[in-house]
Amino acid sequence: MNKIQDFIKHNQILNRSNNTIKAYVSDIRQFVDFICDKESEMKNITTLHIRHYLSYLSLKDVSKKSVARKLSSLKNFFDFLVQKGEISVNPAYILKSPKIGRFLPSVLSVKEFTKIRNIIFKNDFASKRDRTILEFLYSSGVRSEELLSIRDRDIDLKNREALVTGKGSKERVVFFSYEAQSSLLDYLPLKKTKFPEATFSFVNRFGTKLSSRFLRKLVNKYASLAGIEKEVTPHTFRHSFATLLMDQGVSLKIIQELLGHSSISSTQIYTHISREELKRSYDRYAIK
Structure with a gap:
């Protein structure tokens, strides 16, 4: 090979x-x-x-x-x-990809996320870690691998900022909510006590970096326990982050920067307007 x-x-x-x-x-x-x-x-x-x-x-x-x-x-x-120089012509070059209909990604409303958040009420290490992960995902819009690669030194708790490494090894600063800040303040000292040698912020029971598969299972577990019937993946949190910003009038350019997209065209799929926002706009401006 x-x-x-x-x-x-x-x-x-x-x-x-x-x-x-x-x-x-x-x-x-x-x-x-x-x-x-x-x-x-x-x-x-x-x-x-x-x-x-x-x-x-x-x-x-x-x-x-x-x-x-x-x-x-x-x-x-x-x-x-x-x-x-192994071959002279690319045999796949002339073939066209099948047309794909516009995909509107699933999102979690604030109400749905609150249901997921309230499922995690225990004070053990795993519960504190899981709640922190979900709070961070929902409020920062980071990709799965960006989250899993965060180290303690990358997190500025005071200013609610974190340095992440995205696609193409590009670094950017992301921001997180007060709830995520509170969860991190609760979780990180416990992690440092339990695994003093661990450098990654989110670790498993052995103190090593979590896998993408583990993260998918974690998200799916809590969504199911909260009674969320639609498919929920780590990327759903990213979609939700962008949608909430769009609904609140944040410009496409700013959302692009926050998501770490090199091209604004990549951002547009995240910026579909929610049905609730469409209805509110209709009620405000449509003929009575």
């Missing part, structure tokens, strides 16, 4: 996130397994091979969004092979 290993190193040099690289590699290996037994045969891949693979994915009812991502991964991989 030398070509894939070289591709991994190439993306690491480009400062692509670990999650992005993992997705690329998973997509490429799935394609290799479908098309050929040996990676060396990748140089013989044609556009027709890729068309057959995309048709297979469609027959398996793989979502258009997933198909588009897999095609993007293949385009990136074959571009890399062209740059290395």
